[in-house]
Amino acid sequence: MASVAHPRIALRHRLAERGLDRTLLLLIPAIIFVVALFIYPFVYGLQLSFQPQPGSEAVRRYGSGPFADYRDFFADPYLRNTIWTTLKIGLPAALFNVLASVPIAYRMRGRFRGKRTITTILVVPITLGTVLTAEGLLAFMGPAGWLNRVLMDLGVVDHPVRLTHNYWGVLFSLIITGFPFAFLLTLSYLTGIDPTLERAAATLGAGWWQRFRHITLPLLAPGLGITFCLSFVLAFSVFPSAIMVGDPSGQTRVISIAAFHAAFEQYDYPMASAIAMIMGAVELIVIGAVLGWRSRLYRGATGGKG
Amino acid sequence: MSGASTKISELRLEHVSRGFGGALALDGLDLTIEGGEFVALLGPSGCGKSTALNCLAGLLPLTDGAIWLDDRRIDGIPPEQRGFGMVFQNYALFPHMTVRANIGFGLRMAHTAKAEARHRVDEALNLVQLGEHAGKFPGQLSGGQQQRVAIARAIVMEPALVLMDEPLSNLDAKLRLEMRTEIKRIHQTLGLTTIYVTHDQEEALSLADRLVLLREGKVQQIGAPEDVYSDPANRFVAGFMGYRNELELPVTSVAEKTVVLGELTGTRREDLGEVAVAAIRPEDFTVGDGPNPMEVTVEVVEYQGREQAIQARTSSGAALHVRADARLAPGDRVTVSVPPERVLVFAAESPAAPEEVA
């Protein structure tokens, strides 16, 4: 029996050597899932975007060729400009969130009483989400809201500043929901850097700015790259706040509104898919640029225990 | 399940081999172990000793060869049905179970009756002197205590074979000595057949009835501790057994077993070319005149209680490790000597033991 069983064992262990054994069967549900609910819809959307809907505006203008929806998007300033509108909101918001979180996280990286409370409070806006934040902003920063009241009582302004239903409203909403996110990420990257490195630099005569500039920042930079990417992804997909506290038909007509409009108001799914693909492409270009920059940095161990 | 069939008369490894992606980590290990024996697999990291142990445990399938337990072939049996006990380097205790539950886990798997299991766990706890810690969790114990739990867990079933994978290497020096005695005592008490993997020759020499020296997956020497220690089969084993001084010298003359290398006379261990290596243990030197006198200058002196560890340099510039009772100071010029039968001469091309163990 042993001699019969042997070749089979040998084959199984040759496969096991390459990491192929029955444990991998555990992956199957997840693979089916990601293929059916993520990859298939994406591919479906991609090919749908090359089959313009008969009778749609794009077909009337550019014929029924596969690129009609894309040509329509880039030719129509009302659609094309949504890219710039989105970038104009998303990039400053992401940049602000990352840059503001660095000094604050740097100050808070040590251990002190109340640190957990502060981080907990900062988590609140993340969980509140954009819808509630937008609703709160409308009440708080509206013409009769508390903020304008304070500004007028202090004599800073004569009449209410318009902070909602325009660009600023959306930007504020992205900062309120996005900053805690960026902050917590930055904080966790910072706490992953071994504090003795800075102490070592201090014994070698480096002042606090030199320590930050030459030790902490270079080790933190790759993490900041990731933080920026994730913040940008969040800001780029701005949707409910652009409608609620923004000016959804003008100043803050972002690309996701255009996609939604095409899909669920005009029922032009090919056009909506085309816009979604363009949206994904623009986003990947920005992320690719950041990750390209990041790949040139030192990304080894940061001496932390994690 | 054969966990209860304790005493074996023989464990036979026939050409046991295991490859990883083309290279053989273990190349044709032939070994017969008698019941109750304590065998140590010794070698530097990557020599295949842990691979051999995992093959025996069933945690790694064999590429070639067979394992026989008396007249039963076991290399196709999954590990949970072999009924062996194993002690891991990092203890591998179940962190969510108490000491008692850890030790009793195997009994529970074998559906041993409650009272019987309780009794046997108590016995094991007493044996490793952990009685008062039975209710604690592994995280609350020191490293040495954790290793005691791991040992108790492995022996509580009185398995046919106990496998120990560098069980002491995570402990500090003092504890290691203590646990070494403990393991020896437990083996003397229970007489369980044990295979012990280590890279520490002192540990292997003090514990084992028989040593198996491995290098790059191949057996270098099998023998009783005193044989391997005083009569190493090759330059690798010699280096591993504490022959720290290796002097590379031209061969002047060879007569039977006696070799003359310039001014040094030694014992030939294998066929030699024009250049040979003389291996000498530091403790085989004596300070003062005698056979093979060498004029040396003392460079570094380490005080080690009764003795001194001395690093000296010969007139030809070779570094020499010497252990001596005499009180010497750096800069002293002294003569050291060594009997020719304690100078083992190997071919210069023979593979040496890696630096870190020499």
Add this chain to the structure above:
Amino acid sequence: MSTIPAPKRLTLRPGAWLVWGAVAFFLLILLGVVGAVVVDSFGTKWFDGWLPSGWTSRWYGTTWREFDLGSVLWVTLEVALAVVVVSLLVGVPAAYALARRAFPGKRVLMVAFLLPILIPPITYGVPLATVLYKFHLAGKLTGVILANLVPAVPFVILVMTPFIEQIDPKIESAARMCGASTRVIFTRILGPLLVPGMLAAAILVLVRTVGMFELTFLTAGPDSQTLVVALYYSVSAAGIRAQQEIDAMAVIYTLSMLVLLVAALRFVNPTQLVTQIKETD
């Protein structure tokens, strides 16, 4: 706010003052945003002035009845629990395989699992909703659950893989040497050890699913709205409804999120809500 830790010495450098000032300012704005909603929801009328002219709690009753919040909350609960259970069932085994094995194509698979988290929901939500409508799954509970699973499963995998990696595989070997079969290893050894990780993953998925607007919005029908989507619709229908009703609903949403949050923070570190980098102290 009492939560800002009092500086131990008053001789902080200007940089420190600036940083703490910025934090205080941010928290003040946050308090204003949440506070304005809460205050308004309890006011009778609030057109001008610092506070409403009178106080009442009747808006909660009207908003509960008019928006049928009972069934909305029920739907939210159903969706969230279904997503949590399914994502754990699918994600944990996959995480185990990814943590324990190195195999050809593993990197590609990891990227495929990470993409749904890296790409914003609205980007893949539109084609996903299109597909779900094509198969007549959207517009009802199934569609909402399926859509919410897309980021949830990868999230579970992302949380659990490092968690399983830090469990020594030797422990499994040790159990095997004690005679435990694969089933016993999963139920008696790995199961109990994975509970904290699964709890953390479950709560994080729960919070994210209840707060997930985009995917639910794109796939929900009138009977399958979760609370956040119902809130959005009520805001966009403002003018028909009294503002206070909407705010009352927003407060209900906030409260339910806060309950989840407090529960979550008992088990997970705040930074885990955004990342899986373990905080070292």
